Amino acid sequence: MNNKDQYKTDNCYSCYYEFDAQWNTSGKDYNPPKTGCFTICINCGSLMVFKSNGMTREATTMEKNEAIKNTTIKTATDLIKNRGLIH
Ligand SMILES: [Zn+2]
Helix, strand or coil, rough: CCCCHHHHEEEECCCCCCEECCCCCCCCCCCCCCCCCCECCCCCEEEECCCCCCCCECCCCCHHHHHCCCHHHHHHHHHHHHCCCCC
């Protein structure tokens, strides 16, 4: 699921929620994210992209349009946004 020892603390660019863990949706063992991998803020559902240093940035409009074609990303984003903020 996650490994706090290998994860750098980061904040959402949109809601500033502090991430202290990450979750690999494939269900396999922990793998550090690769540059360009998408991630979603668990608090507000904003779409972000991992940078080469393991931190995140806001996805560009082009990246957002590409990511939304992925049903897992689309479903997760919709669920989080419909649920509302948790923090
Ligand atoms: Zn957020």
